[in-house]
Amino acid sequence: MRTDPVSLASGAAIAALGALVLLDSSGALDVSLGWIAVALSAALGVIVLVSGFAKDDSGRQD
Amino acid sequence: MTDDNPSIDRPRGDEPPAGEPPTEPTAEQPTEAQATEQRPAPPPASGPRRLRRSSGDRVVVGVAGGLGRYFNVDPVIFRIGFGLSVFFGGLGAFAYLLLAVFVPTDGDPDRAQRAGGRLQSIGLWRGLALVALGLVALGGLFVLAGGAAFAVALGWGIPVAIVVIALGALLALTARSGGARWLIPPAVAIAMGAGVAAASDVDIRGGIGERDYRPLSAEAIPADGYGFGMGHLVVDLRAIDWAQERVVNLDVDLGVGQADVFVPASVCVTGSTHVGAGESLVAGEQDEGTDVDNDVASGSAAVPRLVIDADLDIGQLRVVNSDTADADDGGYGPGSFHDDSALLRDAQARACAAR
Numbered sequence: 001m002r003t004d005p006v007s008l009a010s011g012a013a014i015a016a017l018g019a020l021v022l023l024d025s026s027g028a029l030d031v032s033l034g035w036i037a038v039a040l041s042a043a044l045g046v047i048v049l050v051s052g053f054a055k056d057d058s059g060r061q062d
Numbered sequence: 063m064t065d066d067n068p069s070i071d072r073p074r075g076d077e078p079p080a081g082e083p084p085t086e087p088t089a090e091q092p093t094e095a096q097a098t099e100q101r102p103a104p105p106p107a108s109g110p111r112r113l114r115r116s117s118g119d120r121v122v123v124g125v126a127g128g129l130g131r132y133f134n135v136d137p138v139i140f141r142i143g144f145g146l147s148v149f150f151g152g153l154g155a156f157a158y159l160l161l162a163v164f165v166p167t168d169g170d171p172d173r174a175q176r177a178g179g180r181l182q183s184i185g186l187w188r189g190l191a192l193v194a195l196g197l198v199a200l201g202g203l204f205v206l207a208g209g210a211a212f213a214v215a216l217g218w219g220i221p222v223a224i225v226v227i228a229l230g231a232l233l234a235l236t237a238r239s240g241g242a243r244w245l246i247p248p249a250v251a252i253a254m255g256a257g258v259a260a261a262s263d264v265d266i267r268g269g270i271g272e273r274d275y276r277p278l279s280a281e282a283i284p285a286d287g288y289g290f291g292m293g294h295l296v297v298d299l300r301a302i303d304w305a306q307e308r309v310v311n312l313d314v315d316l317g318v319g320q321a322d323v324f325v326p327a328s329v330c331v332t333g334s335t336h337v338g339a340g341e342s343l344v345a346g347e348q349d350e351g352t353d354v355d356n357d358v359a360s361g362s363a364a365v366p367r368l369v370i371d372a373d374l375d376i377g378q379l380r381v382v383n384s385d386t387a388d389a390d391d392g393g394y395g396p397g398s399f400h401d402d403s404a405l406l407r408d409a410q411a412r413a414c415a416a417r
Contacts, residue, residue: 003237003238004236004238004241006243006246007234007242007243007245007246008234008241010230010233010246010250011229011231011233011235011236011237012234014226014229014230014249014250014253015227015231016230018224018225018227018229018230018253019227021223021257021260022220022224024219024261025219025223031257032261033261033338034352035261040254040257043250043253047246
């Protein structure tokens with residue numbers, strides 16, 4: 001079965017967000033609200049971007 | 063006349079006999095090009111003029127192009143209107159969406175038209191049910207995000223972070239077997255709630271509710287000050303004998319909510335305050351946003367003096383130097399909330415200038 005790029009990219013982005021929360025909660029990193037906003041926007045951007053490309057690819061195959 | 067050669071619309075009686083070469087055009091007989099130019103436009107189709115999205119003049123889905131053609135004005139005007147409306151409530155964007163879905167295109171049916179057709183085929187009640195279902199799903203995502211934020215604020219940041227990482231890993235692992243895209247919205251919602259709560263350093267372990275403290279002397283104030291998790295905290299220091307106490311130190315620590323500190327108008331407010339996200343109004347000086355830090359009258363030796371160290375994660379912090387203000391009332395006298403802050407600034411200037 002073909003790898004689903006949307007699930008793969010979303011999983012990586014969400015895991016990265018989780019790592020950021022983990023580092024902040026454990027005190028290893030002090031993440032400000034501004035930086036978390038940037039990280040969340042970047043994660044959502046990656047998900048939307050990959051979804052768009054994936055849709056485009058499937059459209060070309062039709 | 064056939065569709066293959068529509069340029070000449072010649073009466074049948076004028077056609078040359080079979081086998082006879084066509085006659086050269088004369089001054090009275092126009093050429094084919096002239097005939098094409100002179101041919102009257104086809105009669106308009108019966109019925110009202112139809113609004114169609116333009117398939118040729120389009121930037122997104124041809125709504126502005128279609129409206130421009132329908133009203134015989136430059137479509138750029140509609141484009142600018144739709145663009146500007148985004149910054150004024152977004153009603154134009156909503157109208158654009160409706161027009162894109164429900165107004166057919168003049169060319170081959172595009173994606174928006176197919177979506178509109180599907181919506182129309184669903185019917186009103188089914189459509190409303192779908193909208194309700196969508197709202198419930200959206201509400202569920204908000205509950206997930208709020209729950210994650212609440213858990214982090216309760217000190218469970220590490221377990222929640224591990225859950226988020228596990229959800230991400232699960233998504234990535236399922237990618238090879240077709241993926242689990244349905245998991246993306248809830249996982250993102252949990253990550254968002256946890257991320258915002260962790261970054262805000264929200265801590266609501268101190269309890270939830272409403273606390274009202276009115277100490278009668280500086281000795282009655284706890285050494286570690288006043289604070290709790292979430293709710294409304296009121297510390298009213300106006301019953302203290304400031305002529306005797308001269309300088310009072312106060313620590314305030316609130317996770318989420320509103321913290322109000324009251325001192326008499328004759329007291330100079332000094333110290334530092336921090337608001338993670340929200341609004342800070344200290345002795346009439348107003349700031350809002352994220353990570354709002356305020357050093358108030360630092361270095362002032364005026365007496366009587368309050369030396370405050372306040373920390374609020376999310377919400378509103380007010381240090382009110384007024385003899386008449388009430389915790390239950392937003393204002394400090396006649397007029398609206400913000401107009402009255404000038405009174406506080408004036409009182410602060412007078413109090414901090416006194417020695």
